[in-house]
Amino acid sequence: MKLLLVEDDLDLGNGVRIALSSQDMEVVWVRRLVDAAQVLDSTLCDLVLLDLGLPDGDGLTLLRRLRRERQSLPILILTARDALEDRVHGLDTGADDYLVKPFALAELLSRVRALVRRSYGFGVDAIEVRGLVLNDSTRQVSVRDRVVDLSRSEYELLSALLRRAGRIVTRHVLEEQALPSQVGSESNVLDVHMSNLRRKIGDGYIRTVRGVGYVIDTVAPDKARSA
Structure with a gap:
């Protein structure tokens, strides 16, 4: 923090x-x-x-x-x-x-x-953004009522992004909070986990901000562009 x-x-x-x-x-x-x-x-x-x-x-x-x-x-x-x-x-x-x-x-x-x-959302069991739901009490994730099986690292990455939905989360913050024991100075561990996470939850949730980090937009990408 x-x-x-x-x-x-x-x-x-x-x-x-x-x-x-x-x-x-x-x-x-x-x-x-x-x-x-x-x-x-x-x-x-x-x-x-x-x-x-x-x-x-x-x-x-x-x-x-x-x-x-x-x-x-x-x-x-x-x-x-x-x-x-x-x-x-x-x-x-x-x-x-x-x-x-x-x-x-x-x-x-x-x-x-x-x-x-x-x-x-600390102290709140469930966080929901556009049908993507993370429940801290059960550590269960679902997408439009479809349960998604995530690894511990994938869960922590998604939690860090959802708790800051609408805000860019830098690579450094994600590595520090979700992957503290896995990353080195030239590691691509974050990219591998993020790719797997995207594949499991589906397209349209995690947006890459090139050179900075990632963000989960509170408004769907197509709607955000047309607003």
């Missing part, structure tokens, strides 16, 4: 970074909007913690951009702006949650966990 923390206050930023890292979350911490944009352009982040009053601009600028480009990326605002109209404006602009400073780290961690559960 990789989080982007955009916070210019050194003491607060360091405290939040330590608290999140203690929960086995990888934290990338930046203090300016320009640096946040660079990270988001080059790294797959699972959640953004966003301050609003930053040295080079208002965090709402970045929030608007993310809502145009990555509609499902969870964003939690951390700010000293505590007026009702500020909270309403932040949420209406696209934030998933809004936490006013000063806050207890325990509350921050609780809200982060809740956003992760809602966004990626």
Whole structure:
């Protein structure tokens, strides 16, 4: 789980970074909007913690951009702006949650966990996208009511993609999460597993983003092109 923390206050930023890292979350911490944009352009982040009053601009600028480009990326605002109209404006602009400073780290961690559960389906038995269903409690996968027999690695790859449906998942993330003991620096293990997975679940689900990774689109490819 990789989080982007955009916070210019050194003491607060360091405290939040330590608290999140203690929960086995990888934290990338930046203090300016320009640096946040660079990270988001080059790294797959699972959640953004966003301050609003930053040295080079208002965090709402970045929030608007993310809502145009990555509609499902969870964003939690951390700010000293505590007026009702500020909270309403932040949420209406696209934030998933809004936490006013000063806050207890325990509350921050609780809200982060809740956003992760809602966004990626953790704690939910079944995930379904266009008739493709993965059930964590039984570890069963079906395609339009047809049960599909997957290997453990294929199941983990499909789970990683379905939990981020609509978002590109990089090769590095897939290898790290689903194939940690199988890949080397020049290995084609991921390509072999992905080819087998596609053959079993059928065409039209897993799309290759050349040079980056893979994505399961929430809208069928033909509909996505005509929209």
